[in-house]
Amino acid sequence: MTRSFEPDATDRAILRLIQKDAALSLADIAKDVGLTPTPCWKRIRKMEQEGVITGRVVLLDPEKVGLGVSVFVAIETGDHSAPWIEAFATTVAKMPEIVECWRLGGDVDYLLRVVVSDMQAFDSFYRRLTAQVPSLRKVTSRFAMERVKSTTALPI
Amino acid sequence: MTRSFEPDATDRAILRLIQKDAALSLADIAKDVGLTPTPCWKRIRKMEQEGVITGRVVLLDPEKVGLGVSVFVAIETGDHSAPWIEAFATTVAKMPEIVECWRLGGDVDYLLRVVVSDMQAFDSFYRRLTAQVPSLRKVTSRFAMERVKSTTALPI
């Protein structure tokens, strides 16, 4: 796969900054990377158009909004057919408690991170999940005790 | 734990919006939640000051910046002392490839997500990790085949 976009050192400097704080003004970003606001803005817009930048979002403190419980759910399926995989992806997309879902190689087929308010809410989620998804061979839930680190900033 | 902040329906509507797109103008947000820009802005500022909103960031496409490989590393430690835990957290904080690190309850002590460019980069990371962290009893790496879902938006 040849990458269509090759960020130079300046692009990367910009990305490193706004990956951490997208509220910085163009003037500040520009000063930091040694440009004036205009070319800086042009680079950012280009990266948005090319899909390098996929969005701007605010992050919330899960505790503060009463969603302090993260649970990792490892799933082994008994059905590896394309229709099952597709149906599973659709179900996952529809459940907002699932904030991450990865298909893995190896013993575990899927790993989910589920965000809920408490154990009871997780139980409710768990029942809905297992009721909706057929052919689950093994489901292992592990509760997070502490969020040691969690960042959206890629090591660019 | 009593929560100091109780968002009302309007606060939550605002959060749902800007969790998905923080580039929306106040005018747009206000129209959507049925307010004028000023009270809307005051609510957002309040939530920022109270720490409900922890930051504004841009999200990147990992593939487009050449970091398309995510690996989950499950760690079981042989040392559960406070100093070990602290030292481990410090090491994790210093390694930018580790984008998530959770301390779990149960058989697995820690679960990491590591973002790298390719298998070779992961091997390099793996060597550095195991060289720096003592008393690792078991380390299991699972490669992500597909990112089925990944969102920063909490189900508020």
Added chain:
DNA sequence: CTTGCAACAGAAAGATTTTCCTTCTACACG
């Protein structure tokens, strides 16, 4: 009532976006 909170309209301050211009480099051609 009246007190306090939340909303509003409108103005000021500040940021973004556009337009236009300059510079630099690479490359083709006389």
Added chain:
DNA sequence: CGTGTAGAAGGAAAATCTTTCTGTTGCAAG
């Protein structure tokens, strides 16, 4: 060689739009 041209990248300044702040009003609870 020297010159002309195209394309990429930067910059200054103006226009436009947003955010932020002011003062004021309305409404609900006490």
